Amino acid sequence: MTTLSTYLQIANNQSLWQSMTAKQPDVATQTQYFEDNIGKVQSVDDFMKNDRLFNYAMTAFGLGDMTYAKGMMQKVLEQGVSDNSALANTLNNANIKAFATAFDFADNGASTTSSSTLVDNVVSxxxxxxxEDNQGQQNPGVQLALYFQRNAPSITSVYGILADSKILSVVQTALGISTQTTSQSIDSQAAMLTSKLDITDFQDPKKLQQFISRFAAMYDYNNSGSDANSQSSLLSTLFDSSSSDSSFGLDSSLLLSVQGVRFNSF
Structure with missing residues (x-):
């Protein structure tokens, strides 16, 4: 299966795939521990001392590769999110901001972890x-597509794209932008992205899916072997990477139909 067909298969049945993932033994075991013990946490210190709870929460918010930075994360939680100068508001990292907002000990104190809404949010x-991680082990392109689907709608400026390496990778691939452009100044990169896309399109479900599908087709074209290249090129030619049209070139009904295409029949 191509990146595009796999992504569409999951995206069209997201709740089912997520439910199946939640039932996997390793995921279910970690979740049960979190649900049984997070309510016992009364402070930031309590939270930081329990590596298992802390690591679970960090992973849930896409910060699994930053669990080593406990000193910084403790400051993030202690300062909360109410003050504009708080660390969570100045780091330009949406995941850290979301983490600090969920575990807002600064404003809610000991009652922070007693919220069923918090538990449900973190577990989900x-x-x-x-x-996403499971899919990444089989196809990193699918992981990137799912990550983009989840996070792109919350981006409010092109600087948000530049601040997230995964989001930037999707955008560069979809628009045919060389990774070498990262050597340019931030403002130059921002100006280029502004000229090539409308950030508000990511808040439109139809246009978001079109953009992700464009990325998926180009990802296969760039990364697959020669046979797969010849197959996925059929898809990639449907997209004009030089176009500034915010519709990204395909109607969503056509994108959805691609899921059922048998590429080896051509």
Whole structure:
């Protein structure tokens, strides 16, 4: 299966895939521990001392590769999110901001972890993150597509794209932008992205899916072997990477139909 067909298969049945992931033994075991013990946490110090709870929460918010930065994360939680100068608001990292907002000990104190809404949010995020990680082991392109689907709608400026390496990778691939452009100044990169896309399109479900599908087709074209290249080129030619048309070139009904295409029949 191509990156595009796999992504569409999951995207069209997201709740089912997430439910199956949540039932996997390793995921279910970690989730059960979190649900049984997070309510016992009364402070930031309590939270930081329990590596298993902390790591679960960090992973749920896409921060699994930053679990070593406990000193910084403790400051993030202690300062909260109410003050504009708080660390969570100045790091330009949406995942850290979301983490600090969920675990807002600064404003809510000991009652922070007694919220069923918090538990449900973190558990859902963990299953979603685990689904993405599982797909990444088989096809990194699918992981990137799912990550983009989840996070792109919350981006409010092109600087948000530049601040997230995964989001930037999807955008560069979809638009045919060389990775070498990262050597340019931030402002130059921002100006280029502004000229090539309308950031508000990511808040439109139809246009978001079109953009992700464009990325998936180009990802296969750039990364697959010669046979797969010849197959996925059929898809990639449907997209004009030089076009500034915010519709990204394909109607969503056509994108959905691609899921059922048998590429080896051509």
């Amino acid at each position: 995020r963990y299953a979603e993150q685990s689904l």
